[in-house]
Amino acid sequence: MRNNLSKITLLFVIGTIIYSCSQVKRVPESKKLLTKNEIFVNDKLIKEDRVNNLVLQQPNTKFLNYTFGLLLYNAAKPNPDSSYQAWLNRKPNRVKRLNSFLSAKQVKRLGESFFVSGIHKFMKETGEAPVLIDERKAIKSRDRLSGFYYNDGYIRNKVTMQIDSVGKKKGKVVYKVTTGKPYYIDTIRKTIETPVIDSLYTLQESKTLIKKGDRYNFEKFNNERKRITQHLRNNGVYHFQESNVKYDAIYDDSLQKINVNLKIEDRYVKNGDSLIKRPFTIYKISRVNIFTNNTSKKERNQFNDSATYKNFNIYSAGKLKYKPKAITNAIFIEKGKLFSDNDRTLTSKSLSNLKVFNYPNIEYVEDPNDSTKTSLIANIYLMSKPKYIWSPSFDVTTSDIQQFGISGRMSFTWRNLFKRAEIFELSAKGNIGSSKDLANPNDVFFNISEYGLEGKLSFPRIVFPLNTRNIIKKEMLPTTNANIGLTSQRNIGLDKENLTGVFSYNWIPKPKHTLRFDLLSVQFIKNLNPENYFNVYSSSYNTLNNFAQIYNVNPDNIVNNNLTTQGAINFIQDVQNGITSLTPNDNEYKIIRSIGERRERLIENNLIVSSSLTFFRNTKANLLDNNFYSIRTKIESAGNVLSLLADTKNEPLSTNGNKTMFGIEYSQYIKGEVDFIKHWDFGKKNTLAMRAFAGLAVPYGNAQSIPFSRSYFSGGSNDNRGWQAYTLGPGRSGGINDFNEANFKLAYSLEYRFRVGGNFYSAFFADIGNIWNVFDNVTDKNYTFNGLSSFEDLAFGSGIGLRYDFNFFVLRLDLGYKAYDPGREVGDRWMKGINFSKTVLNFGINYPF
Known part of the structure; x- marks a missing residue:
């Protein structure tokens, strides 16, 4: 034992030495590799990211305390092209031998290939070059x-910097900050030369961000400067800029006090070769000109068609292609109103929201006809996007079901359909594929297919018989969408035809908030091949087949000791009709009856007519913002309209005793969902992400269950990654069906994301959740939610992920494991799935949430 311990210790020491040497492999003798920065504030080591991130140079990224990015960079040859040439010339006959079966050009290209030089370039680009201590950057x-603490109120702070050696060609930089005492604002005065500016400032003086007694903070002063500028520019002061707001500060070092004087001087205007002062002026809009169909600045003063509508002047370089109201309804700059930056911003957003113009160009010029010099002319330049767009696409795909597939999509977009900025899109898609898993008696290579047609019509306004402008104002950028689509599948599952139609409204009630109201959503799903059920749901068939070996009494149901497809259906009916020896009290009877009920539900045609309201809020400021949250809530109600219509018609009831419409048993339910996502940014591209989801769909009236297309499932790359999609739950049933679904779902995920090196990232994750049946026709307690005791059915999956960031998308691989499996017996649920052989691979594009 002692001998083995000595060997292990020796190997560890050797490995540490090799790793340490490899880190400084590319570090010149006169330089030092930066291993860490230490910041001491008042003799206390600070690890706060917002302070550490102020340092310009950061050490190479570490993963599990190893600099893998640096090691990858160091492993690459610095000059692979030169190394290849040296290898060629190392033996005099090597070039001759290569040229005997390769051309000279091919020999040269061999040196440029991925395996000779490309791999080293990839390693250098993917890895991280050693961060060498730069004294100039350390001084900066x-x-x-010092500036950071100054801006936080520590006016007389002192900062020192020192570079220390921590090994051969390695070093660290130590910063020591002595803050001193913070300074507080004592008195606040103002000096505003233009009277009208003084009056406008006074109107909102109480909203100032700078208050007596507060500690000095530069950010507050900066934000107050922006607030004042925004207030004045939204009230007609066209020439006002942030630079016009100045502050004079007098420091009292004995009391650590600051006396502040706000100064807004008159503006400087160029007069010949000199600058003179003039008071600021409030401007009104005297004219609004709209130029459409412009393709260049040369055409701004060239127009062949014009129109005047509600004080707007519309010009076109060619024939005017838009109805005036369609354009003017999106413009908030109006004649007679004060100049306002808000109006310009809203106009830009609203015109862009029409999606028929490129981003608008809005210019203001002083009206030369106004002797008072207080009027502005607003010129809005619009360049139309192409009226017609044809977008074809083509893909070759493969999957577990479809070994080879060819898919194509062709869409045609028609902008400004009715000359009011409407957009119509017609698209067709098709897919043909080959599958070895499906019956193919004629031995046809392409034995599965799917095709569809979809039309979308979008209106940049609310289309409704009543006037809704007092409720949904045009500032909310409302749109109306009408969609209809038809898809058909052949030799895929039960084969389906799916007809959908949606009439919906979207608007933005306030920044970062979005509302969507589906006034009417219609979905009709027709199963074309229900006889194929037991070929698709093989687990159900296998269960029935096993029971049939014991309880079947009809020999016509069995062929070659196995149930036929029709025999499986007959066997279920025989059991339920009491022909077999099974009774309703037997567990086998309950299982067979459940399989039969599930089959009836999944092969039935669905007619879903619903309305829904969705609210979405997202605080994400931009693509680089990793400190935000989003919340989505949705409430949906289905079947109520059809229930009223069914009462007026005398259609026969279904075999289940439910009402029908057009001969189809329609769905009736109410459904609610909440989806919350939160991200915390820890700096250095380290992020903690969390997601919580809850959803419940309750059938009532004409339904005892939820349609399959509206039910919930658990597992998969964007859910509980310890299980594959549809394999978890319901409850503690163990996922025995081929596709497990239910009408109640809880899910929670936590993921810590961090950078490994270069464009490689990784993550540790934990997923908790499950699905249950509740308030429906499922009564088995293994499947249903039974109060607090069902929280023991929450499945816990965990694992590690590897991601590569291509900038425009992220390629993701997550390795999931079953840490707590509620499908196992009590006492045997923990850590039984933590085994490399039981890894669940999850591939995805971009992050799961």
């Missing part, structure tokens, strides 16, 4: 630290 970092 020292000054940035």
Whole structure:
């Protein structure tokens, strides 16, 4: 044992030495590799990211305390092209031998190939070059630290910097900050030269961000400067800029006090070769000109058609292609109103929302006809997007079901359909594929297919018989969408035809908030091949087949010791009709009856007519913002309209005793969902992400269950990654069906994302959740939610992920494991799935949430 311990210790020491040497492999003798930065504030080591990120140079990224990115970079040859040439010339006959079966050009290209030089370039680009200590950058970092604490009120702070050696060609930089005492604002005065500016400022003086007694903070002063500028520019002061707001500060070092004087001087205007002061002026809009169909600045003063509508002047370089109201309804800059930056911003957003113009160009010029010099002419330049767009696409695909497939899509977009900025899109898609898993008696290579047709019509306004402008104002950028689509599948599952139609409204009640109201959503699903059920749901068939070996009494149901497809259906009926020896009290009877009920539900045609309201809020500021949250809530109600119509018609009831419409048993339910996502940014591209979801769909009236297309499932790459999609739940049933679904779902995920090196990222994740049946026709307690005791059925999956960031998308691989499996017996649920052989691979594009 002692001998083995000595060997292990020796190997560890050797490995540490090799790793340490490999880190400084590319570090010149006169330089030092930066291993860490230490920042001491008042003799206390600070690890706060917002302070550490002020340092310009950061050490190479570490993963599990190893600099894998640096090691990958160091492993690459610095000059692979030169190394290849040296290898060629190392033996005099090597080039001759290569040229005997390769051309000279091919020999040269061999050196440029991925395996010769490309792999080294990839390793260098993917890895991280060693971060060498740069004294000039360290000095700049020292000054940035001083500025940071100065801006936070520590006016007389002192910062020192020192570079220390921590090994051969390695070093660290130590910063020591002595903050001193913070300074507080004592008195606030103002000096505003233009009277009208003084009056406007006074109107909102109480909203100032700078208050007596507050500690000095530069960010507050900066934000107050922006607030004042925004207020004035939204009230007609066209020439006002942030630079016009100045502050004079007098420091009292004995009391650590600051006396502040707000100064807004008159503006400087060029008069010949000199600058003179003039008071600021409030401007009104005297004219609004709209130029459409412009393709260049040369055409701005060239127009062949014009129109005047509600004080708007519309010009076109060619024939005017838009109805005036369609354009003017999106413009908030109006004649007689004060100049306002808000109006310009809203106009830009609203015109862009029409999706028929490129981003608009809005210019203001002083009206030369106004002797008072207080009027502005607003010129809005619009360049139309192409009226017609044809977009074809073509893909070759493969999957577990479809070994080879060819898919194509062709869409045609028609902008400004009715000359009011409507957009119509017609698209067709098709897919043909080959599958070895499906019956193919004629031995046809392409034995599965899917095709569809979809039409979308979008209106940049609310289309409704009543006037809704007092409720949904045009500032909310409302749109109306009408969609209809038809898809058909052949030799895929039960084969389906799916007809959908949606009439919906979208609007933005306030920034970062979105509302969608589906006034009417219709979905009709027709199963074309219900006889194929037991070929698709093989687990159900296998269960029935096993029971049939014991309880079947009809020999016509069995062929070659196995149930036929029709025999499986007959066997279920025989059991339920009491022909077999099974009774309703037997567990086998309950299982067979459940399989029969599930089959009836999944092969039935669905007619779903619903309305829904969805609210969405997202605080994400931009693509780089990793400190935000989003919440989505949705409430949906289905079947109520059809229930009223069914009462007026005398259609026969279904075999289940439910009402029908057009001979189809329609669905009736109410459904609610909440989806919450939160991200915390820890700096250095480290992020903690969390997601919580809850959804419940309750059937009532004409339904005892939820349609399959509206039910919930658990597992998969964007859910509980310890299980594959549809394999978890319901409850503690163990996922025995081929596709497990239910009408109640809870899910929670936590994921810590961090950078490994270069464009490689990784993550540790934990997923908790499950699905249950509740308030429907399922009564088995293994499947249903039974109060607090059902929280023991929450499945726990965990694992590690590897991601590669291509900038425009992220390629993701997650390795999931079953840490707690509620499908196992009590006492045997924990850590039984933590085994490499039981890894669940999850591939995905972009992050799961």
